[in-house]
Amino acid sequence: MKVLVVDDEKLARERLVRMVEILDDHEVSGIAASGDDAVRQAIKLEPDVVLLDIRMPGMDGMEAGEQLATLATPPAVIFCTAFDE
Numbered sequence: 001m002k003v004l005v006v007d008d009e010k011l012a013r014e015r016l017v018r019m020v021e022i023l024d025d026h027e028v029s030g031i032a033a034s035g036d037d038a039v040r041q042a043i044k045l046e047p048d049v050v051l052l053d054i055r056m057p058g059m060d061g062m063e064a065g066e067q068l069a070t071l072a073t074p075p076a077v078i079f080c081t082a083f084d085e
Contacts, residue, residue, distance in 0.1 A: 001025060001026045001027070001048045001049060002027055002029035002045065002046070002047040002048050002049070003020050003026055003027065003028050003029060003047055003048065003049045003050075003051060004028075004029060004030045004031075004032065004038065004041055004042055004045060004047040004049070004050045004051070004075070005017055005020065005028055005030070005031045005032070005051050006031075006032040006033075006034075006035070006037075006038040006050060006051065006052045006053055006056075006061070006064070007033070007051075007053040007056070007080065008033050008034060008053060008055075008056040008057060009053075010033075012053065012080075012082070013031055013033070016051050016080065017031065020051075029045045029047050030044075030045045030047065033056075034056055034057070034058050034059065035056055035058060035059030035060055035061060035063055035064030035067075036058060036059050036064075038050065038052060038064045038068070039059075039064055039067045039068060042068055042071065042075060043071065046073060046075075047075045048075055048076065049075055049076045049077075049078060050065075050068060050075045050076070050077050050078070051078050051080050052064060052065055052068075052077050052078065052079055052080065053079075053080055053081060054079050054080075054081040055081060061079060061081075065077045065079070
């Protein structure tokens with residue numbers, strides 16, 4: 001399963017990558033630091049799953065998720081956040 005990791009914070013991206021890498025049959029196919037980059041990479045890489053931060057500068061995760069849902073073959077989106085709200 002191809003996974004795209006998206007978070008504006010480097011440490012969060014690194015942690016998510018480590019978590020994916022220990023799973024059998026899962027690979028990190030790309031890493032993005034913004035919602036805009038996430039959409040571009042999803043179009044290019046066609047991941048099965050996107051681990052998507054909610055709060056990011058510029059296009060946030062909610063808007064990126066909406067755009068990802070409109071793709072011809074939309075990936076599953078799992079929202080990830082450090083915030084409790």
